[in-house]
Amino acid sequence: MADQSQAVPVVPARAGIGALLRSMLRSQAAMTTATLLVLMAFFTVLFPSKFLTVFNIQNLLIDYSGIVLLGVGLTFVMTSECFDLSIGATLVLASVLGVEAMVLVGGEGWSTVLVGLAATLLTGAAVGVFNGFLVVNLRIPSIIVTLGSLNVAQGLAYVLTGGQDMHEIPNLMVDSIGLGRVLGIPAPVLVSGIAVIVGAFVLSQTRFGRHTCALGSNKEAARRAGIDVNRLSIQLYVLSGMCAGLAGFMSLARFGTTTLSGHSTDFITALLGVVLGGTSLFGGVGTVLGTAVGVFIPGVLSNGLILMSVFPYWQLVIVGLVLCAVVYADLVKRRQRDD
Amino acid sequence: MGEATPLLELRGVSKRFGAVEALTKVDFTARLGEVMALVGDNGAGKSTLIKGIAGIHTYNEGQIFFDAKPVTINSPRDSAALGIEVVYQDLALADNLDVVANMFLGHERTQAMGMLDEDSMERTCIETLQSLSVTTLRSVRQEISGLSGGQRQAVAVAKAVMRNSRLVILDEPTAALGVAQTRQVLDLVRRLADKGLAVVLISHNLHDIFEVADRITVLRLGQNVHEFMAQQTNPQEVVHAITAGKMLHVPGMAEVEIQ
Ligand SMILES: Nc1ncnc2c1ncn2[C@@H]1O[C@H](COP(=O)(O)OP(=O)(O)OP(=O)(O)O)[C@@H](O)[C@H]1O
Ligand SMILES: [Mg+2]
Numbered sequence: 001m002a003d004q005s006q007a008v009p010v011v012p013a014r015a016g017i018g019a020l021l022r023s024m025l026r027s028q029a030a031m032t033t034a035t036l037l038v039l040m041a042f043f044t045v046l047f048p049s050k051f052l053t054v055f056n057i058q059n060l061l062i063d064y065s066g067i068v069l070l071g072v073g074l075t076f077v078m079t080s081e082c083f084d085l086s087i088g089a090t091l092v093l094a095s096v097l098g099v100e101a102m103v104l105v106g107g108e109g110w111s112t113v114l115v116g117l118a119a120t121l122l123t124g125a126a127v128g129v130f131n132g133f134l135v136v137n138l139r140i141p142s143i144i145v146t147l148g149s150l151n152v153a154q155g156l157a158y159v160l161t162g163g164q165d166m167h168e169i170p171n172l173m174v175d176s177i178g179l180g181r182v183l184g185i186p187a188p189v190l191v192s193g194i195a196v197i198v199g200a201f202v203l204s205q206t207r208f209g210r211h212t213c214a215l216g217s218n219k220e221a222a223r224r225a226g227i228d229v230n231r232l233s234i235q236l237y238v239l240s241g242m243c244a245g246l247a248g249f250m251s252l253a254r255f256g257t258t259t260l261s262g263h264s265t266d267f268i269t270a271l272l273g274v275v276l277g278g279t280s281l282f283g284g285v286g287t288v289l290g291t292a293v294g295v296f297i298p299g300v301l302s303n304g305l306i307l308m309s310v311f312p313y314w315q316l317v318i319v320g321l322v323l324c325a326v327v328y329a330d331l332v333k334r335r336q337r338d339d
Numbered sequence: 340m341g342e343a344t345p346l347l348e349l350r351g352v353s354k355r356f357g358a359v360e361a362l363t364k365v366d367f368t369a370r371l372g373e374v375m376a377l378v379g380d381n382g383a384g385k386s387t388l389i390k391g392i393a394g395i396h397t398y399n400e401g402q403i404f405f406d407a408k409p410v411t412i413n414s415p416r417d418s419a420a421l422g423i424e425v426v427y428q429d430l431a432l433a434d435n436l437d438v439v440a441n442m443f444l445g446h447e448r449t450q451a452m453g454m455l456d457e458d459s460m461e462r463t464c465i466e467t468l469q470s471l472s473v474t475t476l477r478s479v480r481q482e483i484s485g486l487s488g489g490q491r492q493a494v495a496v497a498k499a500v501m502r503n504s505r506l507v508i509l510d511e512p513t514a515a516l517g518v519a520q521t522r523q524v525l526d527l528v529r530r531l532a533d534k535g536l537a538v539v540l541i542s543h544n545l546h547d548i549f550e551v552a553d554r555i556t557v558l559r560l561g562q563n564v565h566e567f568m569a570q571q572t573n574p575q576e577v578v579h580a581i582t583a584g585k586m587l588h589v590p591g592m593a594e595v596e597i598q
Binding site: 205206207208210211213214216217218220221222224225226227280283284285337 | 440
């Protein structure tokens, strides 16, 4: 049908505002990576024998493996222009129900561990369905819904445990998963690494990821294109909840206990990683690889501050301020584009 | 042209929104190879009429015939399955996605492992744009946010045409465009009909309409006023029909003449 001899200039040109934006995004990812490297160089110079050691870097990777898992799920939800504030609390509730389930079936073997894994994932999925249902069917803004479910999940975790951490976790789970290694790589790092690779593939290379971007970019366009936007929204919350559930399972495996009050800052850290990585707060643009890099900026910062013997709570102050700065930069970018 | 069986025929369709009767027993047709213009003042019911064809909402009464067969259209999917594509006033393209992604949104091609088949989509996208002689796009990998109004309109039209559609409906495609871009879009509209598609064009600009339309349906306050053959009428006559035309039914009243 097409007259191929006709000269239609459709080569992938690298000009125009779209390409400019894309290159800015790319430069945001580049900037994030550069920032991370500068931070690392800084602490390396400051603490030559302490910071850039295999031991320290490995610990850093393990410490932030849970945040990376949360960040993967959050990247998807935020790309669709929604929020999920509940992930930290979901992690906690999932770990509590994971232990409850393992206590219920008893035993110390792999089957018990599998039951625990299933219970944490199901808990995450259930919170996701709850969030998705309220956002989609009752049309309550996602920030409010997930603020509500944050408190529901955290509250339930306290109710179920009476506020006491539970320790009934099979040794096998701690030894082989929490402290385990595969080909020398710590298992928690491996799990998060796989989640990042799968997440990055799904978001950037599949129909599901494309529809997620479209939903965040223009919901009406997505709907008219025949995408079931309600179902997709719920799926995204389930995905985010299950990432939190998996993080809960990994947390149990690492610490051998539920960490009831140990995850109150997980959300803000993951959020900072997501926006630093180049995912827009306003939807339509998201990158899982960016998130994986972004998460380690607060990570390296807190690690370095501890080495500097700065009171570690300063990290929270810095995270909060950096978050505002990054979001402001995103806003400016949007405004420039819309003018 | 002539009196071939219409591809689409609406008979006596009505649409109420609560107490508002937006359409009252409206008849409407669209024929293959022809541009049917749909005109009327603001609030006349043009958008409401096409939303019923597109499956955005269903009419409260009346019948829809497609290929002379009665059909029901309850969702955009039903409409798309018949080969009906609508380019809305607000286009609804995803700004953050590129031209290819937008043209294939909801119908993406995949290969092994569910991976998007970008090459194949890009090729078809380029072919479609070429077949419509759209030459204003610099690259099909440009994001929509970087395109002009006319370029966006061209993308939206190409998207509608790409999926073997038989009826393309355009709601005010030139409303926001300058002279040159309007020219391009009108040429494109005419080319669609010349390719054998049925085209419905909503516009407030009679000059545009007389340039490309074969027939003109006038709505007024949700009712039929008249269907003109474009070559047998003139702008004055159509303007009169739009602003003061005689309506066939007046709901809740005796037959009142509004002359
Ligand atoms: N969803 C709705 N709810 C209530 N009333 C509606 C709705 N949609 C349309 N109407 C009413 O139906 C009538 C017809 O509106 P419609 O949008 O079809 O007009 P139009 O001919 O497309 O006008 P315009 O030229 O301004 O686009 C108007 O009185 C409008 O207020
Ligand atoms: Mg309208």
